[in-house]
Amino acid sequence: MIAQMIVRNLFHRKLRTLISVLAVGVEVALVVVMVGLTTGMLQETAKRIEGIGADIMLQPPSSSIFLAFSSAPMSIRIRDRLKTIEGVRAVAPVLLQSSTSGGLDVVYGIEPESFRAVSGGFVFHEGRELREGYEVLVDDWYAAARRLRVGDTLQLFGHDFKVVGVVEHGKGARLFVPIRTLQQLFGAVDKASLFFIKCVRAGQTPHVMGELRALFPRYEIRPLKDLLSMMTPSSLPGLEAFHRSMIALAVVIGFLVILLSMYTTTLERTREIGVLKALGASKAYIARIFLVESALLCAAGILAGVGLSYLAKGVLTSIFPTLSVQITSVWLLRAAAIALGAGLAGAAYPAWLASRRDPIQALAYE
Amino acid sequence: MEPILKTENLWKIYRSSQVEVSALQGVNFEVYPGEFVAVMGPSGCGKSTLLYVIGGLTQPTRGRVLVDGNDLAALSDAERTRLRRHKIGFVFQRFNLLPTLTARGNIAIAQHIHGNGFDPHRFAVITRMLGLTERLQHRPAELSGGEQQRVALARAVIHEPKLLLADEPTGNLDTRNSEIVLGMLRQLNRELGQTIVMITHNPEAAAYASRVVHMRDGVIVDGIPAD
Numbered sequence A: 001m002i003a004q005m006i007v008r009n010l011f012h013r014k015l016r017t018l019i020s021v022l023a024v025g026v027e028v029a030l031v032v033v034m035v036g037l038t039t040g041m042l043q044e045t046a047k048r049i050e051g052i053g054a055d056i057m058l059q060p061p062s063s064s065i066f067l068a069f070s071s072a073p074m075s076i077r078i079r080d081r082l083k084t085i086e087g088v089r090a091v092a093p094v095l096l097q098s099s100t101s102g103g104l105d106v107v108y109g110i111e112p113e114s115f116r117a118v119s120g121g122f123v124f125h126e127g128r129e130l131r132e133g134y135e136v137l138v139d140d141w142y143a144a145a146r147r148l149r150v151g152d153t154l155q156l157f158g159h160d161f162k163v164v165g166v167v168e169h170g171k172g173a174r175l176f177v178p179i180r181t182l183q184q185l186f187g188a189v190d191k192a193s194l195f196f197i198k199c200v201r202a203g204q205t206p207h208v209m210g211e212l213r214a215l216f217p218r219y220e221i222r223p224l225k226d227l228l229s230m231m232t233p234s235s236l237p238g239l240e241a242f243h244r245s246m247i248a249l250a251v252v253i254g255f256l257v258i259l260l261s262m263y264t265t266t267l268e269r270t271r272e273i274g275v276l277k278a279l280g281a282s283k284a285y286i287a288r289i290f291l292v293e294s295a296l297l298c299a300a301g302i303l304a305g306v307g308l309s310y311l312a313k314g315v316l317t318s319i320f321p322t323l324s325v326q327i328t329s330v331w332l333l334r335a336a337a338i339a340l341g342a343g344l345a346g347a348a349y350p351a352w353l354a355s356r357r358d359p360i361q362a363l364a365y366e
Numbered sequence B: 001m002e003p004i005l006k007t008e009n010l011w012k013i014y015r016s017s018q019v020e021v022s023a024l025q026g027v028n029f030e031v032y033p034g035e036f037v038a039v040m041g042p043s044g045c046g047k048s049t050l051l052y053v054i055g056g057l058t059q060p061t062r063g064r065v066l067v068d069g070n071d072l073a074a075l076s077d078a079e080r081t082r083l084r085r086h087k088i089g090f091v092f093q094r095f096n097l098l099p100t101l102t103a104r105g106n107i108a109i110a111q112h113i114h115g116n117g118f119d120p121h122r123f124a125v126i127t128r129m130l131g132l133t134e135r136l137q138h139r140p141a142e143l144s145g146g147e148q149q150r151v152a153l154a155r156a157v158i159h160e161p162k163l164l165l166a167d168e169p170t171g172n173l174d175t176r177n178s179e180i181v182l183g184m185l186r187q188l189n190r191e192l193g194q195t196i197v198m199i200t201h202n203p204e205a206a207a208y209a210s211r212v213v214h215m216r217d218g219v220i221v222d223g224i225p226a227d
Helices: A002-012 A014-050 A078-083 A112-119 A140-146 A179-185 A202-215 A224-230 A239-268 A270-278 A283-319 A329-355 A359-364 B047-054 B077-087 B103-114 B120-129 B145-157 B175-192
Strands: A056-059 A088-099 A105-110 A124-127 A135-139 A153-156 A159-167 A175-178 A194-199 A220-223 B005-016 B019-031 B036-040 B062-067 B088-091 B163-167 B195-200 B211-216 B219-225
Touching (some): A002 A014, A002 B103, A014 A224, A014 A329, A056 A202, A056 A224, A078 A194, A088 A112, A105 A179, A112 A194, A135 A153, A140 A159, A220 A224, A239 A283, A239 A329, A270 A283, A283 A329, B005 B047, B019 B047, B019 B219, B036 B175, B047 B062, B047 B163, B047 B195, B077 B088, B077 B103, B088 B145, B103 B120, B120 B175, B145 B175, B175 B195
Parallel strands (some): A105 A175, A135 A159, B036 B211
Antiparallel strands (some): A056 A194, A088 A194, A135 A175, A153 A159, B005 B019, B211 B219
């Protein structure tokens, strides 16, 4: 009986119901897409680094796992020492720079030969390997997003780079330039930001890492197979706070919308509340009507939010093909719980007010 | 026989800032099971206040109200709500049906609040007696005033209350519909033994009752057999 009354009440004010559902949907989508975007980018970056095929990554002391924040204080000559370690097959120095032309991109400065030795080489969609000077390789996603072909010019760091090849994605970065060019551009001659190390056999990784730790005790030495699990929002400074801020914003939106919606509903239905009280409805009975009504609004909003999230993902990835939005069932459930909690909290005050309304005043309400 | 309703020196004083209005000034009044009592009086004499107090919608300032032996003044708000749910039915001048529910829903919700679930037999008896069988799927906006008041009547008696309280039940109806509703109140009283207290200022409506009492300035001034 209550369910019938609640459903009919929701349909009685269709526009208000629709707006409330949409607001809760936006709340859910905001959480899911924001978290999905940041997590997706991290995971996609981690997969790309793993995709290089190296076994170990050596970075200077206190370096971040997030390579965009790395600097270049290491001498490239460390490579010679690394090569002498038993079990090491290849070492590839990489100089990193972040480019902000048209978005934030990490550019790898590489030596084609050593990078090939570690990674097995690029799969070329078109073009050729890097040589010297202002040449750049772009991966296929980047090329598609920027509509780049071999022979086109790409401006990086205030210089025009010639696109000499389009390669399969998944080898660390989306942009590769000769390491010497990058060293000269940034005054980092003979410097590298990190070394990718390939072992003769994968089973030798622990041994090589032990040797590395003995030789470079303060350096960051990470096995690449664990990178995916290490690249989480909690390991990126500020990202957790960003997530919490987004969630707080979403909670406030959901809370206020449901509060306003249910408050106007209780005002509008004051006489009904009086009638129900006259019929002997308890305070709990009346509060339950409004709480269940808001829970239904939230449930519909959550469904709308799931749809909106996938819609937003589709739109974002079609406009920005290099973006990765990771929508997970865990965050869908969390966003649903957040929306439901915020909605019920928002409905609590109007429900409480309704349950305490004086029946005679309510019956006389115009 | 014990009265189903008894008031003893019942006072209700409304206080607003520095003004006090005594709506009831020592009402002594008894209603016995199976009676149909009309309470008549001019506007502002305290009729509706008396109905609200004996219906447990508000507390008296002084005095006692005994409904089926329960002293309302001694009950908590929750206990009065429970008593209302099980022992009292209300009919209002303005029908007060829930606009989103059908006639069936408006009647059934009273049974739902009562807590004993839907009783199809009782439902059929009442809706047939009140001539609502063909109108049950309609919403209030699709019903005439007389039909709406009959739905309200069905809602008030569906859970077999000990006492039916009607506040100017024909105040918003034309003559024909008034006669129908009053006739049905009398039918409920005579056929089902329903005890009824009806507030009215209309002598023609009061004539349907088995007893008429008059109120003036917050007190019952007499008790006159109507038949």
